[in-house]
Amino acid sequence: MESLIIGAQAILNPLCMLMILFGVTLGIIFGAIPGLSATMALALFLPITYSMSPVAGVVLLVSLYIGGISGGLISAILTRIPGTPSSVATCFDGYPLTLKGQGPKALGVGIVYSFIGTIMSTVVLIFMAPLLAKVAINFGAYEYFAVAVFSLTMMAGLSGKSLVKGLISGFLGCIFATVGMDSIGSVQRYTFGSTQMMSGFNILPVLIGMFAISEILITAEESRHAAKMETIKVDIKGIKGFGFSWKEFFEQKWNALISGVIGIGIGILPGIGGGVANVLTYGVIKNRSKYPEKFGTGVIDGIVASETSNNAAIGGALVPLLSLGIPGDTVTAMLLGGLTIQGISPGPLMFTEHVDIVYAIFLTMIIGAVAMLFIEFYGLRVFAALLKIPKYYLLPGIFLFCVIGSFGVSNRMFDVWTVLLFGAMGYVFNKLEIPGSPFILGFIIGPLMEINLRRGLMFSQGNFMPFLTAPIAAVFLVAALVSIALAARKNIRNMRKTA
Amino acid sequence: MRKIGIILITVMLIASLFTGCAASGNPAPAASTEAAAKWPDKKPFQIIVPFKTGGDTDFHARTYAKYLEPILGTSVVVVNVDGANGSAGSIQVRDSKADGYTALFFHDSMLMNKVVEVSDFAHEAFDVAATGIMDNSYILAVNAKSPYKTLEDLINAAKATPGKLNYASSIGGYTYYVGRQLEELTGTDFNIVDAGGGTDRNAALLAGKIDTNVNPYGIMKPYIDSGDFRVLAVFSENRSDLFPEVPTAKEQGYNLIAHRAYFLSFPKGTDPKIIDKVSAAMEQVSKMPEYATDIAKAYSVEPAYMNTADTKAYLDGAMKEFEAAKDMILK
Structure with a gap:
């Protein structure tokens, strides 16, 4: 309680409050524009925080982070183009709802569950961070390998109608992720002697290409056949509050809880991040649902899964960052850099030596979440009105941002070619009805599996047994087997049904 | 018909990818001495950091940039071009115009990259200016x-x-x-x-x-x-003033020294006058007490500046040492 007061003293001033408002608003804008992401917002503002006070700097960065992760839902729901990698799964059910004319409801659900996800993970962060950090350090190479194997089994849940096509997509993801220098011995793979290819394909342009550029290409193609481009009608007038009932809210309680827990868990384990959290959680929620066949046609369960988990991953990612000094993804790596430059090194003494900073972060997350709720609630009508812009103006604009955003990842033209290549690939996938989300899972998890397999073998000097005998690893490998067995059983049943 | 179109687009995209990679700027002829005398002439001076924002290299570059600005009288902009363990940014600077407005902030890994064959060039492909900081910690x-x-x-x-x-x-x-x-x-x-x-x-x-x-x-x-x-x-010659209780390996009978020099370098053919100007400004920064406080607070290191000649000698020596140990490193 005393610590809370110290934190409150640090941030309850007009400057910090303005900083939160500014950060969250700007974060939402960065999140909402496909091509620009939370990562980019932080990269842009990190150097600016160097000259601020430590508290003001960290308040701004955390606000950008919260806004940026949530903002992605807006474009995901309204245009089927995810604003950030964290909102890929939000498109699956969000856009069908928009097509049914229930766009504001979908937005309302997304906003409320972003808020709930943030608050859930903040509570966990405040009360359990040091404890969870102790558990997290016991995850070594063997354990991460097992987690990766388990995560890959989720491909089945994301495959849609055809398991085979889902697996093709997933394994292509794994294969494309191998391009570049391997992460252990710097051996060059598929670089064709090009130095640009050596760093491989960056995840951000790959995702933007697969989900944004391809969508633009498809719409452009359809417009040739449709006599007149229809603008989607969105009725805002009849909408009260967030557009959904208390009954619907209570129906989602278990979905939200499970999504939140998965999001936090994925956030805590370094190297996975919100980009996987939303896709993976969507798969899990769909699997446990009583009506999985309705997923993808516009059920709010899908939005709840995606949006709760991606915001929950924020609090999760801050657990190892604050208590161990380990950044889990690019965003937390930048937060770490921001703190280091201020002379604050997150680690075991963080909770005793820098109580003000720690509690400033906690309070920023809570206040930021509330700010996000209000800004997006009042913005809801504005966002929906964006759809009135004809697509032939809107989509080229988005295309431009995608290209600029890709260039901004590391200031290289190569990433622009990457976004176009994967845009073309996403288009081909769409034509062949191959789902894109297993690809992402493969692209992110594949390298994680490889590096931890190889690290583990270095530790054990070539012995495979520790992968099976390390208790945590064994649990995840068994879970992976169960997951595969369940997916196989389901698939066989479906085949019998249709046969 | 449509399928052919798709294939065509894909092929074109792939082709454009490679032409994009192959494109390399020709080093421009050395800037005229008149322009060099006026440098920086209020034009922004761009420092490329070949890693992401938030790391040690980025920190050292930005700290220098902050103090260089008032001395040089122009804005000093840090741009992060990451990829291939620092090689991507290095290539970008190597192929930039040698007009003194683009420089690279990198460290010993540039040499190591050549030894482990991640890149095919090291500091010899640049005009080295000075070492901003030597990490002996x-x-x-x-x-x-x-x-x-x-x-x-x-x-x-x-x-x-x-x-x-x-x-x-x-x-x-x-x-x-x-x-x-x-x-x-x-x-x-x-x-x-x-x-x-x-x-x-x-x-x-x-x-x-x-x-x-x-x-x-x-x-x-x-x-x-x-x-x-x-x-x-x-692993340094002498104990650090920032953590004097830690004995050196040498004291304990093991002569092992490790260090990393963060140095600034320009594209080949940059006017020596510009290089001298920047090096002198960097020396000035390294002597500022507020600079020393910044780096001690963030990374527990002490200022250690080396001029152009010393940096070159250091890098040549380090390269020889790494080359000699190549078999050991590539074991």
Whole structure:
């Protein structure tokens, strides 16, 4: 309680409050524009925080982070183009709802569950961070390998109608992720002697290409056949509050809880991040649902899964960052850099030596979440009105941002070619009805599996047994087997049904 | 018909990808002396950092940029071009116009990249300006719960159980080289494993998954302060003023020195007048007390400037040393 007061003293001033408002608003804008992401917002503002006070700097960065992760839902729901990698799964059910004319409801659900996800993970962060950090350090190479194997089994849940096509997509993801220098011995793979290819394909342009550029290409193609481009009608007038009932809210309680827990868990384990959290959680929620066949046609369960988990991953990612000094993804790596430059090194003494900073972060997350709720609630009508812009103006604009955003990842033209290549690939996938989300899972998890397999073998000097005998690893490998067995059983049943 | 179109687009995109990669700027003829005399002429001076925002290289570049601005009288812009362990940014600067407005801020890894064949050039492809900071703070630490109190304890334990003690490093990286040197020097055999980057290795040492870790002091500082890690030695000529209680390896009878120079370099053919101007400005920064406070607070390092000639000599020497140890590094 005393610590809370110290934190409150640090941030309850007009400057910090303005900083939160500014950060969250700007974060939402960065999140909402496909091509620009939370990562980019932080990269842009990190150097600016160097000259601020430590508290003001960290308040701004955390606000950008919260806004940026949530903002992605807006474009995901309204245009089927995810604003950030964290909102890929939000498109699956969000856009069908928009097509049914229930766009504001979908937005309302997304906003409320972003808020709930943030608050859930903040509570966990405040009360359990040091404890969870102790558990997290016991995850070594063997354990991460097992987690990766388990995560890959989720491909089945994301495959849609055809398991085979889902697996093709997933394994292509794994294969494309191998391009570049391997992460252990710097051996060059598929670089064709090009130095640009050596760093491989960056995840951000790959995702933007697969989900944004391809969508633009498809719409452009359809417009040739449709006599007149229809603008989607969105009725805002009849909408009260967030557009959904208390009954619907209570129906989602278990979905939200499970999504939140998965999001936090994925956030805590370094190297996975919100980009996987939303896709993976969507798969899990769909699997446990009583009506999985309705997923993808516009059920709010899908939005709840995606949006709760991606915001929950924020609090999760801050657990190892604050208590161990380990950044889990690019965003937390930048937060770490921001703190280091201020002379604050997150680690075991963080909770005793820098109580003000720690509690400033906690309070920023809570206040930021509330700010996000209000800004997006009042913005809801504005966002929906964006759809009135004809697509032939809107989509080229988005295309431009995608290209600029890709260039901004590391200031290289190569990433622009990457976004176009994967845009073309996403288009081909769409034509062949191959789902894109297993690809992402493969692209992110594949390298994680490889590096931890190889690290583990270095530790054990070539012995495979520790992968099976390390208790945590064994649990995840068994879970992976169960997951595969369940997916196989389901698939066989479906085949019998249709046969 | 439509399928053919798709294939065509894909092929075109792939083709454009390669032409994009092959495109390389021709080094422009040296700027006229008149322009060089006026430099920077209020035009923005761009420093490329070949890594992401938030790391040590980025920090050192930005700290320099902050203090260089008022001295040079122009804005100093830090741009991060990451990829291929620093090679992507290096190539971009190497192929930039040699007009003095683009420079690269990199460190010894540029040389190591050539030795491990990640890139085919090193500092000889640039006009080196000066070393902004020399990091002499490489330390060897163990978990405080381990029985090792001195470097000798650790070496004796390694000798007693060859191939059993885990030494963490990234293969082909600088700390890998230090580890191999330690093995050669002491006649021991560690199990050299990859346990990720600096912060991941802290967690691994804390959890007892690795037995020893070599990294700059600043990275392990939180755990040293908390009493979780015990520092056995610093690999420098003399003890550091920032952590004087840590003995050097040399004092303990093991002549092992490790360091990393963060230096600024320009594209080949840059006017020497510009290089002199920048080097002099950097020297001025390195003597500023507020600069020393900044770097001590963030990374526990002390200012150490080297002029153009010394930096060149240092890099040539380091390159020779790495080349000679090539077999050891590529083992």
